[in-house]
Amino acid sequence: MENFIEKLKGVITLSAEAEAYLYSISEEKSIPKGVTLIREGQTVKKIYFVHEGCMRSFCTDKNGKEHTLQFAIKNWWISDYIAIHNHEKATLSIETLSASAIIEFKAKELIGIHSEFPEFEAYQRNNLERHIVSLHKRILNQLQLTAEERYDLFLEQYPNIEQSARNYHIASYLGITQQSLSRIRVEKAKK
Amino acid sequence: MKALQLIKYGPIEDSLTINTVDIPTVQPQDLLIEVKTAAINPIDKSIIAGNLQAFIPLPFPTGISYDVSGIVKEVGNEVSDFEIGDLVYARVPQEQMGTIAEFVAVTSTAVSKKPGNISFSEAASIPLAGLTAMQSLEAVGIKANDKVLIHAGSGGVGSFAIQYAKNKGAFVYTTTSTSNIEWVKALGTDRVIDYKTEDYKAIVKDADIVFDTLGQNYTAEAFEVTKKGGKIVSIAGPLDEASAAMFGMNEYKLPEELTALSNKTGVLYKYIFMHPNGEHLNRIKTLIEDEKIKPIIDKEYSFSESIEAFKHLASGRAKGKIVINIKQ
Numbered sequence: 016m017e018n019f020i021e022k023l024k025g026v027i028t029l030s031a032e033a034e035a036y037l038y039s040i041s042e043e044k045s046i047p048k049g050v051t052l053i054r055e056g057q058t059v060k061k062i063y064f065v066h067e068g069c070m071r072s073f074c075t076d077k078n079g080k081e082h083t084l085q086f087a088i089k090n091w092w093i094s095d096y097i098a099i100h101n102h103e104k105a106t107l108s109i110e111t112l113s114a115s116a117i118i119e120f121k122a123k124e125l126i127g128i129h130s131e132f133p134e135f136e137a138y139q140r141n142n143l144e145r146h147i148v149s150l151h152k153r154i155l156n157q158l159q160l161t162a163e164e165r166y167d168l169f170l171e172q173y174p175n176i177e178q179s180a181r182n183y184h185i186a187s188y189l190g191i192t193q194q195s196l197s198r199i200r201v202e203k204a205k206k
Numbered sequence: 207m208k209a210l211q212l213i214k215y216g217p218i219e220d221s222l223t224i225n226t227v228d229i230p231t232v233q234p235q236d237l238l239i240e241v242k243t244a245a246i247n248p249i250d251k252s253i254i255a256g257n258l259q260a261f262i263p264l265p266f267p268t269g270i271s272y273d274v275s276g277i278v279k280e281v282g283n284e285v286s287d288f289e290i291g292d293l294v295y296a297r298v299p300q301e302q303m304g305t306i307a308e309f310v311a312v313t314s315t316a317v318s319k320k321p322g323n324i325s326f327s328e329a330a331s332i333p334l335a336g337l338t339a340m341q342s343l344e345a346v347g348i349k350a351n352d353k354v355l356i357h358a359g360s361g362g363v364g365s366f367a368i369q370y371a372k373n374k375g376a377f378v379y380t381t382t383s384t385s386n387i388e389w390v391k392a393l394g395t396d397r398v399i400d401y402k403t404e405d406y407k408a409i410v411k412d413a414d415i416v417f418d419t420l421g422q423n424y425t426a427e428a429f430e431v432t433k434k435g436g437k438i439v440s441i442a443g444p445l446d447e448a449s450a451a452m453f454g455m456n457e458y459k460l461p462e463e464l465t466a467l468s469n470k471t472g473v474l475y476k477y478i479f480m481h482p483n484g485e486h487l488n489r490i491k492t493l494i495e496d497e498k499i500k501p502i503i504d505k506e507y508s509f510s511e512s513i514e515a516f517k518h519l520a521s522g523r524a525k526g527k528i529v530i531n532i533k534q
Contacts, residue, residue, distance in 0.1 A: 079326035
């Protein structure tokens with residue numbers, strides 16, 4: 016948490032009261048590999064900040080197949096924002112892909128923190144805008160890039176993730192079959 | 207809930223009917239699974255015909271079939287490793303048989319989370335055949351570079367066994383009919399033998415392992431193609447003494463012909479009864495998620511077409527597994 020607070024102080028002026036409030040709405044946790052933190056159909060009350068490790072969010076289609084929406088590595092946020100904002104049950108599951116050190120925030124309090132402490136307003140807006148940019152890029156990449164190009168960008172975005180994520184996680188994130196992912200890797204290895 | 211029930215032994219169309227029954231009671235060690243897909247296996251056909259009543263006495267009416275995939279809806283109070291909402295698959299124990307139903311209660315130790323990269327239908331096709339193949343090949347210590355003959359490579363057990371053996375690094379021979387050669391070869395088989403045009407005994411010599419999925423003449427013939435010190439593992443031949451003892455037949459002796467062949471050739475004969483095992487299914491889950499093994503489905507039927515599904519099974523023409531989608 017100290018690291019998180021220090022980084023935050025580099026971005027915003029953080030009052031002692033705001034810092035104390037952040038501590039009061041969060042909890043540091045060490046989570047083993049393979050733990051499901053949010054399960055589809057459950058109420059979502061937490062937002063996670065990844066300090067170390069790797070997590071992923073995924074949905075399960077009506078046939079039972081998983082589709083990875085997001086990976087979260089060091090300094091990434093992850094939760095089911097659809098459920099939080101629409102006050103619905105989770106449509107995503109979130110699990111740890113490696114042993115992870117995380118900070119677990121109470122979702123409602125974190126999202127509403129700017130009403131108590133206005134210094135968070137710009138910070139949250141900036142985070143939101145970066146998130147929108149990232150999502151738009153993901154959609155555009157899916158529409159216009161080849162699978163090979165998407166895989167290259169993926170490796171840039173998530174360095175070393177192949178140590179934690181399984182092939183089917185990555186293939187479903189990229190929207191390709193596992194055979195296609197294997198073929199792309201073989202082609203890359205030849206270059 | 208609705209459930210397919212066996213009401214008496216006999217022909218398929220006279221013996222099976224869909225009834226409305228109570229949802230099973232969940233014992234402390236059980237999970238209640240909302241069934242998405244069930245799968246049927248050759249043993250179901252034998253049970254319906256009454257061929258196994260000496261070994262598996264059944265009270266009528268009773269549920270039918272063993273393979274299931276679905277979603278956990280209730281967790282017994284002694285179960286700690288599953289939660290409501292988990293997506294799972296299982297080969298249910300004998301006393302909980304009855305997966306062609308809207309719900310089934312299953313002891314949690316028989317259950318595993320389902321592989322995430324395949325559908326409910328594909329997952330349901332795996333447990334009984336997969337556990338049979340894995341437990342049989344592991345019982346005779348399959349290892350890299352073993353020469354393995356797997357009979358009936360296009361069946362549910364055979365098609366899984368080929369992929370499992372290849373993943374172990376074995377050299378795999380399999381027998382199948384002409385129409386199945388291409389897809390059975392695509393599973394990774396090193397030498398597909400067309401039993402309609404080739405004599406497998408002239409092709410397979412000094413096998414380390416023969417997986418006898420056919421019984422009858424094939425069991426004795428296996429000794430001809432297995433090397434000294436090799437092993438025959440059977441799910442269709444005569445019981446061996448150890449498996450007979452599981453049914454209390456302590457005086458049982460392996461047929462003299464097989465004992466003589468075993469003594470003469472120095473080849474071990476072993477019979478395997480597959481047993482439900484969630485931990486084994488969890489190992490299979492990893493193999494499937496890594497695409498070391500792919501499910502092979504012949505045809506998917508709806509719940510109301512269940513009897514048609516059993517007739518198709520009885521025809522013996524299925525290439526891979528027959529599954530029943532309970533939600534259709």
